[in-house]
Amino acid sequence: MTKKLYVGNLSYAVTGSDLEVMFAAHGVVASANLITDHDTGRSKGFGFVEMNDAKEAEAAIAALHGKDIDGRNLVVNEARPRESRTGSFSGGGFGSGRRY
Incomplete structure (x- = not known):
């Protein structure tokens, strides 16, 4: 079973292959x-x-979380499931279902 990891605080110079x-x-x-x-x-x-x-994923987290890469300390942890987005706006205005 695959394990998905989040990797944050990457330098903008890091590529996908890196x-x-x-x-x-x-x-x-x-x-x-x-x-x-x-x-x-x-x-x-x-x-x-x-x-x-x-x-192997746990070993990677242990080895890489907090490691300095290009002057930045990596954040590595197990990825959380993506929250669903409804795509609608609930603020006032037109189309909000409010009667004026």
């Missing part, structure tokens, strides 16, 4: 995704890594 290499030293990496800005393509400073083995 991320994969960092974690491959601790086990088999199923995927490594760097999150980028939709408009500029620039890194947002965080990403996600999926590892095939839970023990």
Whole structure:
């Protein structure tokens, strides 16, 4: 069963392949995704890594959490499930269901 990890506080110079290499030293990496800005393509400073083995994922967390990479201390932990987004706005204004 794969385990998804959140990796934060990354330097903007880190690439997706850098991320994969960092974690491959601790086990088999199923995927490594760097999150980028939709408009500029620039890194947002965080990403996600999926590892095939839970023990390898725990070893990677222990080895990399707090480690200094390019002058930044990495934040590495188990990723939380994504919260659902409704896509609607609940503020006042037109279409809010309010009668004026």
